[in-house]
Amino acid sequence: MNFLNKILSTDIKKRRWLSVALTILLAGPLTVWGIYGIGEYGIALFILTPLLIGLASTILFGYNRTITYKESRNIAFLTLIVFSLGLMVFAIEGLICIAMAAPIAVLLTWLGSFFGHEIISKTPNSSASMILIVMASIPTMAFIEKEQEPHLSSVVTSIVINASPETVWKNVVEFPELEAPTEFIFKTGIAYPINAKIEGSGVGAVRHCNFTTGSFVEPVTVWDEPRLLKFDVVEQPEPMKEISFWDIDAPHLHDYFVSKQGQFKLTALPNGQTKLEGTTWYYHNIKPALYWRPWSDFIIHQIHERVLSHIKVNSEEK
Incomplete structure (x- = not known):
């Protein structure tokens, strides 16, 4: 993960916002692809995406430095807020749908931050691979869900x-x-x-x-x-x-x-x-x-x- 050493600032304020931006760059295109490309609103969007937001933002913010659970949670929720605002600003979603999805999104984002903290604390060398695995699971799950018949x-x-x-x-x-x-x-x-x-x-x-x-x-x-x-x-x-x-x-x-x-x-x-x-x-x-x-x-x-x-x-x- 030498590339992370090059792009992640040692200044905490800069790293915080860089972590937010990089995470949104990862989650944003996957969200747009899932909604407009695959045409699926499901586990990929409402569970795996907030999980990715919590996981990736925590790993990026805590890479090669000591980070507390509180810091993990805060950076994850900050990223979720900015991500949600982006959905509204770019006319992808509206306030009511975001508010309805908020309870599950908050829970999964927090869970992602917890996993991210555990990864960088115990197995930091697997950080990049874990982010990639969660990213790959999002479109994979969307394609699987698309084939499922709805229940009356x-x-x-x-x-x-x-x-x-x-x-x-x-x-x-x-x-x-x-x-x-x-x-x-x-x-x-x-x-x-x-x-x-x-x-x-x-x-x-x-x-x-x-x-x-x-x-x-x-x-x-x-x-x-x-x-x-x-x-x-x-x-x-x-x-x-x-x-x-x-x-x-x-x-x-x-x-x-x-x-x-x-x-x-x-x-x-x-x-x-x-x-x-x-x-x-x-x-x-x-x-x-x-x-x-x-x-x-x-x-x-x-x-x-x-x-x-x-x-x-x-x-x-x-």
Whole structure:
């Protein structure tokens, strides 16, 4: 690693920023390649990349000098912050997606800094090879993930309405303009429903659920009045509008969250009330699913609750 001796300054301030810059030069092109070239948002991006950021920045900053765990952590987090700002400045990602990925990114960056500290403390001669191994694993994992088929998930939300199924049905099929949302999540750019219109009736009718970013086009597949309305989703708008310095059109806004089907199920209750259940079947091409599915489920629940509450209010009006 003689080349590191030549380029790494002995001045701590200079070395700190040089370590940050060199790490970003390693991670940046791999990130752009993964997103725009391979077209994969997954373990390569959300786990291996922050691991590389923590590992490489720590090794570069601590090469041929004594470094504490605190210094390792600090240089790693500094690099992650600069890297994230770079994603926004160069219109690669927006604030909301970066904020959603932050918990896992912070954890893996810290873990990378820990491994980096252990390497330069115990086996410094293997430092360069470890950086290269992690770098090589990023596109390799992206290519592997790209071949995996997405898993279909469902989200069910229910509400009890003080009205008969016949009354509720009319407000399920189509409903008027919703009031402006008060929930914080919908003020961040996440798309939310505005109203619903339908063309025709019965199986084959086309329902349009209009969101702030466009319309879900939903041909009806089951029309069992007043018990079950089920539909496919053949077109859908972008799931969100990113908060950014620029007008971002990131790949993950297209075909990475896909709604496939939906339904409203109405169940008559003994006291004259109706239990209304809304279900969405979806998949997303963003991994790891264990981390991202709870985010998706939460957002869908919020959308469901907004719609079901609106239907409840309209159905209970005297």
